[in-house]
Amino acid sequence: MKSKDLQTLVFSKYQNGDGPQKVFEDLSSSVSLPTIERWRRSIRQTGCITLSISTGRPKTIRTKAAIQKVKHRLNKRKSVSSRKLARESGISRTSVRRILKDDLRSHAYKVQNEPMLTDEHKEKRIQFANWIRNNFRKEDTMKILFSDEKMLDIDGVYNSQNDRIWAVDRSEADTKGGTRQKRKFPQKIMVWLGVCPKGVSPLVIFKNGTVNHDQYIKEVLAIALKFVNGMFGNDWIFQQDGARPHTHAKSQEWCAKHFPSFIDKDHWPPNSPDLNPLDYCIRNEFAQLDKWDTVTSKTRLITALKRAVREISQDVVEKSCASGTNRLSQDKGKYIR
Template structure:
C-alpha cells in the first residue's frame, strides 16, 4: 500500500488509522512517508508516538490518554478550592486554577456552579473610629436642622485628588461569595487611613456644574498656597453660579483647618461649613469622592498618558466631558445619603 485515497481517509475511524499505521510501519514505511500518506489528517507527533508504542510493545496501546492526568470536578478538587478560599480569601479564578493545577474553566465552574459563589471587587474605605461615627451622625443632624433641601443644592463641594497618575487596578482582585454582604465579611473591604500621595488637582462641583480645575504641578500645598490659588477660584465660581446665597464645603485636610484659612473662608464666603462641623474621614459624604472623581477618571484616555504633561492635558480634557446630569444627580442625592447615617450608626456609606 503505497498511497491512500483522501476520500477513503475521511471516512476512517481512529482505530482504522491505528491499524493502518501499524500495518504500514511493520512493512517498513518510515515516519515521514506515513505522515505524507495520511495527507496531514494525523499529526507527525501522533505518528511518532504510535510508532514508539509499536517498537516498545508491538502494538499501538492507547488504553490511557497521553499527557498529564486529566483532573475533573471531583469532590476532592471542589474541597481543595473551598479550603483555598477559607485560608486566603482574595483570589482570582486564574490564580486559583494555577495554584491547584486545574484549568481556569474548571476553577470558574467549581466557584460558580459547585460552590454557588460570585466574584466581587475589593472595596476600600477609610478606617472609622467610634468617635468618627458619632461626629458623622451629629453632622447629619446639624444639616437636617440648619439646611432646607433647596439650601443643600447651593453647596459648593470641593476636594483635592490624590494619586491621579493612575487608577487602582482591582480587576483581578476578587472575593468569591454568595452576595455582597458575604464578600465584605470575608475580606471584600480594605480600609485605608489616608491618601498616600501629594495633592495634584483641585476641583469643586455643585448642582449648577463643575468649577475650573486647579492643577498643582509641583511642590506642596500649604494653607498660604491654598488661599492664593484655590479659594479665589471657588469664590468666583460660587458667586457666578448662585450670587450671594450659597455655601462652601471642604474636608479636614491639614492645610484646610489652619486658623488663617478658616478665617479667610469665614470672611469671604456667604456660608461656610467649617472644620468643627465637617466630620473626619468622610469621603462618602462628598459628591466628588463618591461619584465625580470616578466619572472624571473614566473620561481620561489612559492610553494617551505617557508623561506628567500628557496626564495633565488629559485631565483638563476629561473634566470638560463630565456629565452635568451626573453632577446634578450626585448633589441632589447628597441629603439622602446623609440621612442614612443614623440608620447605619455612622458607618461608611456604600
C-alpha cells in the same frame, strides 16, 4: 417554571392528545423536544413521568464528596483563587469553577477598599449627619460646593476595576494596550476642583505640588466665591476637608467673612471620601476622559486636565452631588460600602 410544573403540564397535554411538536411549541422551548419525547414514553410505559435515573454520563468528579470538600475549604478560608482551590483539592480548575457556580451558587467578588474608621471617626460622622439634618433643609444640601485637592502625575490615573482589555489571550491583550508603564519619579502637579449640582468649577493648578494657607485663600477660596456666587447668588454652602491649609485660622476666618455659609473645621468628619462626589465619582470621570499616552510633560498634563474638566457630563455632576446628600441622610453616619 419549575421542572415539576413542566412535567405536570406535559402530562396534561399528553392526555389531551397533543403531539410532541405541539407541546414543544406551546411551552416556547422551555423544554427540549427530546426531553418531551422521553417524558411521553415514560407516561406510556408507567402512567407517569418517572426519572429515577438521571440522563447523561454519571458524575465522577463533581460528586457530593468533592462539593463538600470545596465548601469546607471556602468556609475555612474565604479568600482563595479557583486555581489554588483546584490544586489543593486535586480537582481540575474547570470542575472547581463548575462546583462553585453550579453547585454552591457562588460568584467571585473583588475585595473592596474602604476607609478604616475608628470609634471616634464614626461618632464624628454621626454628629455631622445630625448637624446637617438639624441645620439644613434638603434643598439646602443641593447648594453645597464640594471641593478637594488631588496630586496627579503624567502617568495618569489607572482604575484596575474598570480598565479591562478584552482579548482571546494575554499576548493579544498586551498588543491592545494591556500593559501599563509607570515611571519611577513622574512629574507631578496638585490640582483643586469644586463641584456643585449646577456644574464644575475652573481647575486650579499648583505647579509646585504643594499649597499653604495663603495660596489657598488667594488661589482657591477667591475663585470658589466668584464661581458659586454666579450660580446661587448669596445662598450656598462651601465644603472642604480637614487638610491643614483648610483648617488654618486665617482660612477659617476668610470663609466665615466671605461665604454665606460653610462647613467649618469642627464639623466635617475625618476619613469620609464617600461623602464627597469628587472622590467617589467626578475625579474618576474626568481622569478617564484623558488620552494619557499623549501626556509627556507637565504642560501637556495641565492642558489635558483643563480639557477633560470641560467635558464632564452635567448629568453625571447632578447625580453625583445628589448621591452625596442621599448617602448621608440614609446612612445616619455609618460608612456606606
